[in-house]
Amino acid sequence: MSDHVQHHIAVYKKVAASLAVLTVLTVAVSYLDVSVPLAVTIALIIAATKGSLVLSFFMHLLEEKKPVPLSRGGIGLIIGSLLVTALFFLVIIFIPLMGHSDKIGTYFSLPNANAPTVETPAAH
Amino acid sequence: MTTTEEAVQEAAEHGHEEHGHDEGFWRTYVFSVDHKVIGIQYAVTGLLFLLFGFTLMMLMRWQIAYPGEPIPLIGQWLGDERAPGGIMLPEFYNQLGAMHGTIMVFLGVVPLAVGGFGNFVLPLQIGAPDMAFPKLNMASYWTFFPGGVIMFASFFVPGGAANSGWTSYAPLSVFATTGQTMWLVGMVFLITSSLLGSVNFIVTTVQLRAPGLSFMRLPFFVWAQLVTAFLLLLAFPPLEAAGVLQLMDRVAGTSFFMPSGLVYADAPWDASGGGSVLLWQHLFWFLAHPEVYVLILPALGIVADIVANNTRKPIWGYRVLVASVIFLGFMSFIVWAHHMFLTGMGTTMSSFFQTTTMIISIPSVVILSALFLSLYGGSIRYTTPMLFALAFLPMFGIGGLTGLPLGLSAPDIHLHDTYYVIGHFHYVVAPGTLMALFGGIYYWFPKATGRKMNDMLGKIHFWGSFIAINVVFMPMFIQGLSGMNRRMYDGGAQYVMNQDVLYLNEVIGMGAWTLGFFQLFFIYNFFNSIKNGEKVGNNPWNATTLEWEAPSPPPHGNFATPPVAYRGPYEYSVPGAEKDFVMQGEPDQPAAEPAKV
Amino acid sequence: MDIPYIVDERPDTGLTNVKLGIWLFLASEVMLFGALFSSYVLLRLMAPDWPVGAEVLNVPMGTFNTAVLIGSSVTMVFAYASLQMDNLAGFKKFMGATIGLSLLFMVVKGFEYNHEFEIGNFPWTSTYLAIYFTMTGLHALHIIGGVIVNAYFLGPGSKMWETNKTQFTNRIEAAGLYWHFVDLVWIFLFPVLYLL
Numbered sequence A: 001m002s003d004h005v006q007h008h009i010a011v012y013k014k015v016a017a018s019l020a021v022l023t024v025l026t027v028a029v030s031y032l033d034v035s036v037p038l039a040v041t042i043a044l045i046i047a048a049t050k051g052s053l054v055l056s057f058f059m060h061l062l063e064e065k066k067p068v069p070l071s072r073g074g075i076g077l078i079i080g081s082l083l084v085t086a087l088f089f090l091v092i093i094f095i096p097l098m099g100h101s102d103k104i105g106t107y108f109s110l111p112n113a114n115a116p117t118v119e120t121p122a123a124h
Numbered sequence B: 001m002t003t004t005e006e007a008v009q010e011a012a013e014h015g016h017e018e019h020g021h022d023e024g025f026w027r028t029y030v031f032s033v034d035h036k037v038i039g040i041q042y043a044v045t046g047l048l049f050l051l052f053g054f055t056l057m058m059l060m061r062w063q064i065a066y067p068g069e070p071i072p073l074i075g076q077w078l079g080d081e082r083a084p085g086g087i088m089l090p091e092f093y094n095q096l097g098a099m100h101g102t103i104m105v106f107l108g109v110v111p112l113a114v115g116g117f118g119n120f121v122l123p124l125q126i127g128a129p130d131m132a133f134p135k136l137n138m139a140s141y142w143t144f145f146p147g148g149v150i151m152f153a154s155f156f157v158p159g160g161a162a163n164s165g166w167t168s169y170a171p172l173s174v175f176a177t178t179g180q181t182m183w184l185v186g187m188v189f190l191i192t193s194s195l196l197g198s199v200n201f202i203v204t205t206v207q208l209r210a211p212g213l214s215f216m217r218l219p220f221f222v223w224a225q226l227v228t229a230f231l232l233l234l235a236f237p238p239l240e241a242a243g244v245l246q247l248m249d250r251v252a253g254t255s256f257f258m259p260s261g262l263v264y265a266d267a268p269w270d271a272s273g274g275g276s277v278l279l280w281q282h283l284f285w286f287l288a289h290p291e292v293y294v295l296i297l298p299a300l301g302i303v304a305d306i307v308a309n310n311t312r313k314p315i316w317g318y319r320v321l322v323a324s325v326i327f328l329g330f331m332s333f334i335v336w337a338h339h340m341f342l343t344g345m346g347t348t349m350s351s352f353f354q355t356t357t358m359i360i361s362i363p364s365v366v367i368l369s370a371l372f373l374s375l376y377g378g379s380i381r382y383t384t385p386m387l388f389a390l391a392f393l394p395m396f397g398i399g400g401l402t403g404l405p406l407g408l409s410a411p412d413i414h415l416h417d418t419y420y421v422i423g424h425f426h427y428v429v430a431p432g433t434l435m436a437l438f439g440g441i442y443y444w445f446p447k448a449t450g451r452k453m454n455d456m457l458g459k460i461h462f463w464g465s466f467i468a469i470n471v472v473f474m475p476m477f478i479q480g481l482s483g484m485n486r487r488m489y490d491g492g493a494q495y496v497m498n499q500d501v502l503y504l505n506e507v508i509g510m511g512a513w514t515l516g517f518f519q520l521f522f523i524y525n526f527f528n529s530i531k532n533g534e535k536v537g538n539n540p541w542n543a544t545t546l547e548w549e550a551p552s553p554p555p556h557g558n559f560a561t562p563p564v565a566y567r568g569p570y571e572y573s574v575p576g577a578e579k580d581f582v583m584q585g586e587p588d589q590p591a592a593e594p595a596k597v
Numbered sequence C: 001m002d003i004p005y006i007v008d009e010r011p012d013t014g015l016t017n018v019k020l021g022i023w024l025f026l027a028s029e030v031m032l033f034g035a036l037f038s039s040y041v042l043l044r045l046m047a048p049d050w051p052v053g054a055e056v057l058n059v060p061m062g063t064f065n066t067a068v069l070i071g072s073s074v075t076m077v078f079a080y081a082s083l084q085m086d087n088l089a090g091f092k093k094f095m096g097a098t099i100g101l102s103l104l105f106m107v108v109k110g111f112e113y114n115h116e117f118e119i120g121n122f123p124w125t126s127t128y129l130a131i132y133f134t135m136t137g138l139h140a141l142h143i144i145g146g147v148i149v150n151a152y153f154l155g156p157g158s159k160m161w162e163t164n165k166t167q168f169t170n171r172i173e174a175a176g177l178y179w180h181f182v183d184l185v186w187i188f189l190f191p192v193l194y195l196l
Helices: A002-030 A036-058 A074-101 B003-018 B024-030 B035-065 B090-125 B134-156 B178-207 B220-252 B277-311 B318-334 B347-375 B384-407 B409-415 B419-449 B455-481 B496-501 B503-532 C017-046 C059-084 C088-118 C127-154 C156-163 C165-195
Strands: none
Touching: A002 A036, A002 C059, A002 C165, A036 C059, A036 C165, A074 B220, A074 B277, A074 B318, A074 B347, A074 C017, B035 B090, B035 B134, B035 B419, B035 B503, B090 B134, B090 B178, B090 B220, B090 B277, B090 B419, B134 B178, B178 B220, B178 C017, B220 B277, B220 B318, B220 C017, B220 C127, B277 B318, B277 B347, B277 B384, B277 B419, B277 C017, B318 B347, B347 B384, B347 B409, B384 B409, B384 B419, B384 B455, B419 B455, B419 B503, B455 B496, B455 B503, C017 C127, C017 C165, C059 C088, C059 C165, C088 C127, C088 C156, C088 C165, C127 C156, C127 C165, C156 C165
């Protein structure tokens, strides 16, 4: 058991180092002059990588594959619930977005005289 | 006393000793961690709120049937801010409308169906000593209760209760009076309570099943509660988020849901603008659609158990039922915008949601058909629970079928926001779910109290309610098809197109007050039977599922020895068996399979 | 009858009650933050203009905070590993560090908020700020909740180590899962709000 944990500790240290590097990368990449969709994609990929490291190693999700038969639902339960959750997460992010782009006519909107304008750089 | 009864008595006493002797009134009856006590707390609170929400509706129906006429008896007590001279103000009408919906859904049906029935029956049906997290269970009830108090108290603040519909659409809800803030705060409590409960239900069902009780041997009631718990777990959080956002719009002046350029009370609305009213609708309906399946699934579970028991045969198509209920739960997350067909969505999105809505009708039909087919060849006992369960079937059928034109975007153009919608959803919830819940109360009352409810009163309650409830809701389809709008304070009298169907308002009103009258039989029966009902043993209905092995009422810890499941949940009329039912936990039968772990 | 599978795993599911429970709770939290991310997306798409995060917020401070929070996640997992190696002192050291780093995060957050208020950036000033304050505010509330739970386990809760080591370790595992989730949310929140 102790060796098992020692091995884990070695992994944790490697993951911690990777997360540090990826954090630096996250910020560095933001200085690149790319279009918004590309910037979003890159940022999300890096974030997803970091997230996967946390999920797999700190949260031991990779270990949830216990040697019990699939039919018993043992492996499936946590990972299965999370997969379903991930699907609904994507649904709630994308569907309102798609609804926004697929509409009849245009949304009518007046500028509000009271609202102070927020500074925006021309490049955005 | 027989040895079994002695053993149970000993277990009860031993159980008490183990858990710290005499715990005093407060820990035993108020802050109990026992799922049975909590279940009864939820059920009684739910029933009280159902009665209150029903009373609100009876008031509304007076105004609709006789617009501008003073409300008899109660009118004088309502006060000038609500009903000067006993005549209901439109503002008060709107409060009644919004709160009737909110209370019935969130404080009535769900606490009774899920908090009440789920908590009380589920651990017993899986042979568990309690829920997986008893303290969390108690926390769940005591988070629900303040939520209910806040909702109730909102009637008494200046401006009255929330009045923007149970749907609280922005920007109206953001402009609205203080009651809306209380609605939002109340909802946060209720959603939190629900979250705690749903985690408990899922863990309990997965982890605490008795040996031999595989997933495919679970009573359908348990499957229904399991899927319901998943719906609550994953669908409620977006509404909690949306509630916080609306609170911020109201209290902190943000503009999550407030578009630019709004003018209210002749002045430009003082906020940054840039928000989206559709965002509220998306987030609200993301919950509220799965919510309606939360309303129906426990009822389907109750009906399945009662039908099997009173036809003396297994449910038809158990596997198909399980597959359907899982598929239904999954689909319920991707149909929500059929409530938003008229918001300006284009044809692509409308088609998507129309398609998913049509698809979701399939498992619903399959489940209903399976329940109908379960009657075929059965030896039907017309007990009071069975009457309610039988009535549920065609009522749910009507509710479901009338949903079809609403789920198709083209006819919905005509029917959206009319009385047709009100008729549709009430058929599913009121003649549907509520009747199933009453059936469940008559069915499990003996388990909870050790006494049966009176049969004659039950039958009067049933027939009176069944007829009255159809008188209330059937005419609404006619009104809706002729174009009568929802939420109109004068019952539609101001529109020329409604004149031909206005007389139905009086019919519906009469139905509603008659329905109210017949509930008196139930209320009296319920409380009287606790003391004076006919005493019964463990299994007065000769049922098969595990809860009927425990004493009535079960002691703390439920079972003297942990039960083992040897067969499926509905082994009625097994060929070659001694009696017309074989209990799930009874060993040594020729038809038994070896216990699977 | 006692409630089973509090300490031992149920053979066919391979889970303890608390482990399944905490993961389900985290699933619901994914949906909670999901709704807020969805709001962000919709509000941003609808806005005629939207500031670049770096123009409004302090990226170095945000980066520092990201490192702090990830650090607290590392110390949290080491706290759990200490218990697995029967090392209570190690657990207390690492749990203390976790709490310390969390509080540091909150302090930096406090400075950030204060700065925004000083220059007149309030939640009601624009939808960008509204969603920024709401998302980071809700995240901060989750941190506070986590700190309270962790402090309890560091303090009075750690008495359970004397009576039931496995159950205590399971509880710390659950607390750890929650804490890593809080970190996970920030890992997405930081680039979205500060950098994009």
